[in-house]
Amino acid sequence: MQQAHVDYIVRRRDERRAVQVTVLGKSPSWQDTAGACSGYLVQEGDFTLLLDCGNGVFSKLRRHCDYVDVDAVLITHMHADHFLDLVPFSYALSYAPRQQPVPVGGHPGTSNPARPQLYVPQGATEVLRAIVGCWGAADLVDNAFSIREYASADELTIGPLRVRFCEVPHFTVTHAVDLASNGSRFTFGADCRPNDELVAFAQGTDVLMIEATLPRPERTGVRGHLTAREAGEHGRLAGAARLVVTHYSDELDSEWTRAEAADSYGGPVEMAIEDAVYTV
Numbered sequence: 001m002q003q004a005h006v007d008y009i010v011r012r013r014d015e016r017r018a019v020q021v022t023v024l025g026k027s028p029s030w031q032d033t034a035g036a037c038s039g040y041l042v043q044e045g046d047f048t049l050l051l052d053c054g055n056g057v058f059s060k061l062r063r064h065c066d067y068v069d070v071d072a073v074l075i076t077h078m079h080a081d082h083f084l085d086l087v088p089f090s091y092a093l094s095y096a097p098r099q100q101p102v103p104v105g106g107h108p109g110t111s112n113p114a115r116p117q118l119y120v121p122q123g124a125t126e127v128l129r130a131i132v133g134c135w136g137a138a139d140l141v142d143n144a145f146s147i148r149e150y151a152s153a154d155e156l157t158i159g160p161l162r163v164r165f166c167e168v169p170h171f172t173v174t175h176a177v178d179l180a181s182n183g184s185r186f187t188f189g190a191d192c193r194p195n196d197e198l199v200a201f202a203q204g205t206d207v208l209m210i211e212a213t214l215p216r217p218e219r220t221g222v223r224g225h226l227t228a229r230e231a232g233e234h235g236r237l238a239g240a241a242r243l244v245v246t247h248y249s250d251e252l253d254s255e256w257t258r259a260e261a262a263d264s265y266g267g268p269v270e271m272a273i274e275d276a277v278y279t280v
């Protein structure tokens with residue numbers, strides 16, 4: 001067999017084993033033009049995890065995979081830009097004709113509707129019930145997903161992924177998430193103000209996806225987010241092999257943001273772009 005052909009087969013096999021992270025939404029708490037808030041599709045082989053499900057994410061998800069094929073959803077914290085599209089996702093899982101147990105609208109129906117796992121922070125189940133309960137649908141999300149609340153100290157196995165959490169300082173209880181598989185690590189910083197916890201948690205990671213919401217530090221009140229320069233600093237202190245900046249608005253100059261982060265990181269920085277795929 002020719003060497004080039006062997007290399008191709010090996011590469012194909014490695015790509016199948018590798019974790020692929022697709023950016024569905026990278027906007028901050030308001031969407032970019034035609035954009036979506038926080039959402040990342042994490043796939044390895046046939047396994048699919050949706051990391052965060054902010055507003056706009058469900059539509060973006062459907063461009064990349066069938067929502068009934070999502071095995072699990074993991075929410076980092078209960079801010080609208082990280083969970084709000086659980087509502088349309090729940091409606092699809094509950095009312096799409098092919099999810100019905102009896103034939104509907106020309107669709108044969110199914111005896112086995114998709115019911116993905118949904119991992120949320122402690123107390124989030126009640127928050128979700130209260131939100132959808134406003135219009136009398138309190139059990140919408142409970143019925144659509146199989147909900148499990150996690151604690152910061154939990155170490156979970158979700159499909160092929162080993163999942164760890166680190167509580168990071170933000171405006172509400174928030175978790176950075178580390179996903180490991182086949183010796184590779186992808187660390188997502190969620191939303192946070194400058195902190196040592198994320199630096200320690202992400203130490204030596206292969207890819208650190210980190211927010212850079214702010215052009216400058218908040219001028220008043222308790223801080224909750226990072227500037228691009230602070231994001232780069234966290235990446236450098238964590239010794240992250242690759243740094244991807246996310247949660248930034250299209251109303252900021254992305255090249256300025258990248259340059260700020262790269263300067264403090266001490267190397268090239270990638271900007272999260274919707275639909276881009278990062279191989280870990």
Ligand SMILES: [Zn+2]
Nearest residue numbers: 077079170191
């Ligand atoms: Zn937040």
Ligand SMILES: [Zn+2]
Nearest residue numbers: 029079081191
């Ligand atoms: Zn956010």
